[in-house]
Amino acid sequence: MDSGISITAEKLVDVTIKKACHIKIDNQEIIKLVGISSREIAFRVTDSISYWLTSSQNSLLYCKICNKGPFTKKGLYLHLSRLHRQDIKALLEEEIKREVRTAL
Numbered sequence: 001m002d003s004g005i006s007i008t009a010e011k012l013v014d015v016t017i018k019k020a021c022h023i024k025i026d027n028q029e030i031i032k033l034v035g036i037s038s039r040e041i042a043f044r045v046t047d048s049i050s051y052w053l054t055s056s057q058n059s060l061l062y063c064k065i066c067n068k069g070p071f072t073k074k075g076l077y078l079h080l081s082r083l084h085r086q087d088i089k090a091l092l093e094e095e096i097k098r099e100v101r102t103a104l
């Protein structure tokens, strides 16, 4: 079960980063990654974690993990993928565990 959570978190890292950078993503993309049965959890955890990753002021984007910025959408996407991939995966794992506990 724990390794399953880790695999799911890994799959959702990119989608979460895209959401955090306000890059449009299709829910179908998430369903393709995790399957129909996990889609509700996947929607919720990617929404809540992406919310904590970035902030925007006057349409400029900042990284909330290290407070760097401002970035363009693409710049922030690259920043998060290169520097914070492991942080984001860990956050996703915690959030998925929380969701799974709540569901039981």
Ligand SMILES: [Zn+2]
Pocket (backbone or CB within 6 Å): 063, 064, 065, 066, 067, 068, 079, 083, 084
């Ligand atoms: Zn950062």
